[in-house]
Amino acid sequence: MKSFFQNINIQKFDIQFADDEKCLEFLSQQKWKGKYICRKCGNTNFCKGKTPFSRRCTKCKYEESATANTIFHGCKISLKKAFKIVFLVCNKPEISTYKLSENIDIRQMTCWKFKKRITKCLENRSDLTKFQKDEIKKMI
Numbered sequence: 394m395k396s397f398f399q400n401i402n403i404q405k406f407d408i409q410f411a412d413d414e415k416c417l418e419f420l421s422q423q424k425w426k427g428k429y430i431c432r433k434c435g436n437t438n439f440c441k442g443k444t445p446f447s448r449r450c451t452k453c454k455y456e457e458s459a460t461a462n463t464i465f466h467g468c469k470i471s472l473k474k475a476f477k478i479v480f481l482v483c484n485k486p487e488i489s490t491y492k493l494s495e496n497i498d499i500r501q502m503t504c505w506k507f508k509k510r511i512t513k514c515l516e517n518r519s520d521l522t523k524f525q526k527d528e529i530k531k532m533i
């Protein structure tokens with residue numbers, strides 16, 4: 394994800410992630426990359442879930458959203474803004490939360506909390522593989 398965010402400029406970013414739906418679509422693509430496996434039962438067949446870009450297991454009916462098990466899960470700010478924070482931080486890791494706040498037009502405290510959330514998320518998650526943790530670390 395880091396390399397992806399670093400390889401596009403801000404104009405392209407704003408077009409590609411113009412709304413929450415586009416962010417969800419991207420997350421969904423990144424998450425499953427064509428090989429869906431149900432977290433509950435291991436089934437590989439799915440149908441559409443209730444929310445946009447979610448997937449539902451055809452066997453046990455477990456539904457997984459595109460944001461589940463990502464740092465964006467249950468995010469208080471819009472996905473579009475959360476994506477922008479990741480984008481800006483990837484491109485300029487030393488960016489201050491003050492600058493982020495100015496750029497994205499959300500409160501500085503919210504930016505700070507989201508940045509903190511990314512690191513806290515890593516510490517608390519035992520369900521993530523080392524590979525997944527490294528992937529997330531690359532983003533921050």
Ligand SMILES: [Zn+2]
Binds near residue numbers: 431432
């Ligand atoms: Zn299942």
